[in-house]
Amino acid sequence: MTRALHDPRLPRLLHPAAWWAWAIGLAMAASRTTNPLLLALVMAVAAYVVSARRELGAASPFGAFLRLGLFVIAMRVLFEALLGGGVPGQTVLLNLPQIPLPTGWGVRLGGPVTLEGVLAAAYDGARLAAVLTCIGAANALASPRRLLRYVPATLYEVGTALVVGLTYAPQLVDDARRVRAARRLRGHSGHGPREMARLAVPVLDSALERSLDLAASMESRGYGRSVHRDARSRRKATALTLLGLGGVVAGVYGLLDGGSAPLLGLPLLLAGSVAAAASLAVGARRERRSRYRPDPWAGPEWVVSASGAIAGALVLVAAQRGTAGIILQTSPALWPTLPWIPALGVLVGLAPAWLSPPPPLRAIERAGGQPKGHRWDIHPEDITSQESSGHSLGSSS
């Protein structure tokens, strides 16, 4: 590894795993608190880092995740207002007409809407929204497709299936749009359920044909040459990987879910990581595939993943100790205050905005140059509105 890679000023793409580690750290912090100020801080940190370190031209699902988050908050509040929650409250905001339901049901329909209930629902929704924002940030900073390149060799088939799936979804959308345009040429609008049924046939038809073409292409370019060599080692490695991944998932769940036994999270996570690492080692031994330009893991990668981990850890510890202001009291409603240690912890998550290397195209643009060959890629809307030029109706040819 060259020394230059440790320099955060050298423009390059950061290892995707580092971004995901950072985002998981932030998400962990968000999942443990209901303090709206802290949650807003998490979202702001994620948004700022995305705005500073997103590669130009990469598809950005960040906005979509943000909207989804707002939608979650709105839904949560709406349901609370309509159905009532478990939070008793004195401050009645307004009285909705109540529809009487049998008492044993535990829900009501309409009735008084209390400030306490609404606040509790909003905080709870905000927590989910903040976690979603973190995931969106990870998606925007390092596409899941790049992360999938690091799927261990043992899970190579699974990884390939996922990649093909990821390629397929947008192509299916393209196809649908093309077929609908062609439908217009035959004098139909392409709207309505009957039309949809007619469109389904050619769209699925071409999807099927395309997947056969893709399979033929992969086969003739040597896909699967090096794997399937020794059935026993493969089974061993697959078992280890699944076990490891299962452990990691359970561990992460344990850490995120405050209600589970405190000892469940960390040990499971550690055990899972060990098993996953072992499977990686076994897999790497039999892997004959080589990897083109693997992302290096150097100083900035450590910094980025550590900043996420610190943010997560500080909030976690504070929550474990019951620090005031982490879980906000809603009944009676109090003005939220910002607990300063967790807040500082979350602010550590802002470090990548300066301490991670800028992505190449963004660096070129900042230097005032025209990003060569990427001019048309800058806006993802362009990409989706521009149909694939192979044989499309309205291709850009």
Added chain:
Amino acid sequence: MIRFENVGIRFEDDSKPVLSAVDLKVDEGELVLVVGATGSGKTTLLRCVNGLVPHFSGGTLSGRVTVDGRDTRTHRPRDLADIVGVVGQDPAAAFVTDTVEEELAYGMESLGVHADVMRRRVEETLDLLGLADLRGRTLRTLSGGQQQRVAIGGVLAAHPRVLVLDEPTSALDPVAAEEVLAALTRLVHDLGLTVLLAEHRLERVVQYADRVVIVENGRVSADLPALAMAMSPVSPPIVDLGRLAGWSPLPLSVRDARRVAGPMRQALAGRTPARVIRSKALTAASESLLSARALVVNRGRRTVLRGIDLQVHAGEVVALMGRNGSGKSTLLATACGQLPARGGALRTDGLDPASLKPRELLKHVGLVPQDPGMLLYAETVEAECRTADTDVHAATGTTRTLLCHLAPDVQDSTHPRDLSEGQRLALALAIVLAGEPPLVLLDEPTRGLDYGAKTRLVASLRSLAAQGHGILVATHDVELVAELADRVMVIADGEVVTDGPAAEVLAGSPAFAPQVAKVMHPQPWLTVADVTAALEAS
């Protein structure tokens, strides 16, 4: 290098074999061209080389195919991946990854090429095919020509010793096609690569071939290009001209032909082709079916057309040319109301197409898309024709009659997908014509068409024009334009570069000149038919 020994292929036990008794030997470093009408079995022959037939396609193979000593019966395509690289008809369908660089590396990753070597080869391949500027681009956003070069690059980077290409230039504009072919011949000469290539547009490739393999009715015969062309069922214009003039050996390149064409040029000196006179008379007189003034069109945030002026008159065939990505398809899409105009004015048959309901639209304008299959939904040709009739409230049988006219040999019960390219195009055209639109638009109609199908297409379009239809064809195929068009418009980067009578535009620039024009230069002859007519008249 490649050996076919008494090979037969049949896909269903009781049906007629697709290929039978094929004996063929391709030596190392040869560039072999495979020719034949559509459906003759060219693609099947090519897919046999790396074992996709029968391992992938199903069917029964008799006899033996060996590549570098490896038998395809015992080696699956993936086991041959290090010596055979295959590029299929549709490059976009074969992309496995997402960006140019990753696509170039994919094959090497599968073969386990060392990371350093891989890095070097990707850089070399980027340069070799002129892709360096596109290295980080998403594959879906590339134009057809760029995609084709990436597909070839992805296969080449793995350093196969045999390269198999199925119609590598059919989607490309003349210049891009030249580039791809130049890269191929360089590889053959510099690296001793063995290339097996199928192509319909013989005028582009025949002069590069060391040998020509003719596939006809499942039989295969190989010969030197000049000898093979003499008896081939399909032949480029230059060979037709040679046959007409009785030149021997038959010329395959413009250079060969020009050297023997002196007497012919002398015989025709001072005469004007009949069509030039006609097209001059035409534009002045008749009504305008499509008119655009300062038309600006966006796709997303990108401005694709920047101030286009265009007229298509009744009775006229206008060809729209320009490199891949120059805005041709966008112009056609706008003309039939699929995209809104952002600036300027566009009138299709006197109306604004974007404001028309689809049901109204097809009485005024019809578009045959690049992939005519997009227009087809039904299970049989007969059902397809029936729905087309009801779509436009035409009398039952209208579409079927039109189809009989365009392609007489189509069966009612055939599934549209099983039709040949030419028949499918005819069906789509018949459907479009059922609404009797005065204006007919065609996007790249000759992709995958053999010379026979092309001749039939030209005849039907000319007769439509004679009935008063206005026709606008976006195409890369200069030979088609020479046969068909009255007027040619060239656009580049969304602006009109040239707009003028076909003879002037085509003869004026080497990139767009058809072969006959190059041979007869400076006389304005464009097609063999023009020359034949003039010679007969004299």
